[in-house]
Amino acid sequence: MIEINITTKNKQEFIDITEKVIxxxxxxxxxxxxxxxxxxxxxxxxxxxxxxxxxxxxxxxxDIIEFLESHVPKDKKYHxxxxxxxxxxxxxxxxxxxxxxxxxxxxxxxxxQGIFFCEFDGPRTRxxxxxxxxxxx
Amino acid sequence: MIEINITTKNKQEFIDITEKVIxxxxxxxxxxxxxxxxxxxxxxxxxxxxxxxxxxxxxxxxDIIEFLESHVPKDKKYHxxxxxxxxxxxxxxxxxxxxxxxxxxxxxxxxxQGIFFCEFDGPRTRxxxxxxxxxxx
Amino acid sequence: MIEINITTKNKQEFIDITEKVIxxxxxxxxxxxxxxxxxxxxxxxxxxxxxxxxxxxxxxxxDIIEFLESHVPKDKKYHxxxxxxxxxxxxxxxxxxxxxxxxxxxxxxxxxQGIFFCEFDGPRTRxxxxxxxxxxx
Numbered sequence: 001m002i003e004i005n006i007t008t009k010n011k012q013e014f015i016d017i018t019e020k021v022i023x024x025x026x027x028x029x030x031x032x033x034x035x036x037x038x039x040x041x042x043x044x045x046x047x048x049x050x051x052x053x054x055x056x057x058x059x060x061x062x063d064i065i066e067f068l069e070s071h072v073p074k075d076k077k078y079h080x081x082x083x084x085x086x087x088x089x090x091x092x093x094x095x096x097x098x099x100x101x102x103x104x105x106x107x108x109x110x111x112x113q114g115i116f117f118c119e120f121d122g123p124r125t126r127x128x129x130x131x132x133x134x135x136x137x
Numbered sequence: 138m139i140e141i142n143i144t145t146k147n148k149q150e151f152i153d154i155t156e157k158v159i160x161x162x163x164x165x166x167x168x169x170x171x172x173x174x175x176x177x178x179x180x181x182x183x184x185x186x187x188x189x190x191x192x193x194x195x196x197x198x199x200d201i202i203e204f205l206e207s208h209v210p211k212d213k214k215y216h217x218x219x220x221x222x223x224x225x226x227x228x229x230x231x232x233x234x235x236x237x238x239x240x241x242x243x244x245x246x247x248x249x250q251g252i253f254f255c256e257f258d259g260p261r262t263r264x265x266x267x268x269x270x271x272x273x274x
Numbered sequence: 275m276i277e278i279n280i281t282t283k284n285k286q287e288f289i290d291i292t293e294k295v296i297x298x299x300x301x302x303x304x305x306x307x308x309x310x311x312x313x314x315x316x317x318x319x320x321x322x323x324x325x326x327x328x329x330x331x332x333x334x335x336x337d338i339i340e341f342l343e344s345h346v347p348k349d350k351k352y353h354x355x356x357x358x359x360x361x362x363x364x365x366x367x368x369x370x371x372x373x374x375x376x377x378x379x380x381x382x383x384x385x386x387q388g389i390f391f392c393e394f395d396g397p398r399t400r401x402x403x404x405x406x407x408x409x410x411x
Contacts, residue, residue, distance in 0.1 A: 001173060001238060001332060003167075008241065012260070019155040020305060036275060037222055037405075037407065038312070039177045040237070040317065042236070042245075044245065044247030044250060045188050045247055045249070046247065046250055048193040051366055052320075053365065054362055054371050055355055058357075059352070059353035059355070060320075060353075060354045060362045062353045063353050063354050063362065064362065064363055065358045066353075067363045068344060071208060072204060078196070078200045079196035079197075079200050079273065080200050080300055081196070082194070082197075085200045088190055088197045088200065089200060089204045091190065093230065096189050096190075097189075097236045097237070097251075099314045099316070099372075099373050100314070100316065101314055101405040103275035103403070103405065108403055108405075110318030110320065112319075113318060113370075114321055122389045129238055129240070130219045130228075131175050131177055131238040131240065132272075133173075133174070133407055134272070135405075135406075136273045136410045137306070138375060138378075138382065160367075169411070175312070179371045179373070179382060179396075181384030182336060182386070182387075183326075183327050183328040183334075183384065183387055197395050205325075209341060215337045216334075216336045217331055219331070222337045223336065224332075225327055225335060225337065226341045228327065229327050230367065230370065231295045233327075234373045234374070238384075266382055268310070268312050268375040268377065268382075269411050270312055270407055271409070271410070273410045
């Protein structure tokens with residue numbers, strides 16, 4: 001398993017970790033000569049998540065964040081009194097794990113796709129775990 | 138594959154299955170001497186799901202349920218006329234499968250994370266399936 | 275890895291790919307004599323996704339699409355100016371990958387469940403990738 005450390009700088013932000021994650025996975029593919037397999041990305045936090053969507057135009061992540069804020073406003077009254085109830089709900093919508101595919105010694109990934117680490121209660125030091133399982137034939 | 142049976146008692150509730158799921162997985166880890174791997178949790182229903190978020194403060198799940206209810210009200214008019222259209226939509230938002238990681242002979246899990254079985258159309262007898270794949274090196 | 279091609283015909287639609295996906299997986303199960311395993315479905319697009327929910331009554335998918343449209347209206351003002359910002363947000367809510375379980379030489383699947391390819395910015399030619407990992411004991 002590989003651990004990636006992420007330092008977030010704002011209360012709420014999507015950090016593009018595409019290059020970091022892909023290079024980490026492709027390094028493992030080469031090192032262990034993996035041809036076919038699957039990958040799990042796992043965020044061990046409850047006020048952060050991860051999401052795959054477009055990273056070419058940064059306006060897209062801005063729209064996703066604004067959608068979440070408009071439907072889960074930070075300043076509403078919630079039962080959880082730590083002041084970050086909205087962050088738990090946003091993280092629940094986005095999700096905390098993603099499954100990917102390795103095929104032909106490469107990570108299968110769309111040309112417009114990017115991987116975002118979604119911070120909803122920063123700034124904090126965060127972790128993302130990556131596990132790769134190779135296909136045994 | 139392991140099957141867990143869950144009996145829900147209310148129309149809508151999040152049941153904390155963290156201990157049950159973790160002890161089941163750790164039992165398998167010991168039994169089969171698994172060091173590295175991945176786990177899939179799968180809910181075979183369409184009006185229930187599963188979700189990982191904070192379980193330390195029960196107010197968090199209350200906030201998530203109220204968020205879902207306020208945006209997908211039970212009493213709105215829907216096309217599906219069985220009276221549980223809201224439950225299908227809520228289950229679609231939450232999701233019906235989760236991927237986890239095993240590393241160093243342990244389930245990787247955040248200190249504040251909990252696993253919720255999300256019932257949206259109970260009370261019912263429900264199932265959750267767990268499949269573990271070990272890494273072969 | 276197997277590639278499925280999907281031709282969508284509308285701007286927004288959920289296409290039932292249950293039979294296609296299940297027959298593809300069961301064909302692989304027979305061909306490679308797989309007894310236990312997991313499956314990852316992966317959509318490499320950013321304005322489409324995939325979702326598991328009820329397919330028996332087509333009204334359910336209509337309700338899910340209307341829920342998404344009412345909360346993420348196409349005609350709102352967004353930062354992303356390509357006219358499909360809503361499609362990126364909808365795809366982010368639905369998700370672009372799903373994990374499934376194979377057990378006892380069969381795909382584990384609920385009697386009411388169906389697999390939908392969710393188009394939010396069609397009509398287009400789309401792809402869905404399927405990777406199967408068998409358990410080695």
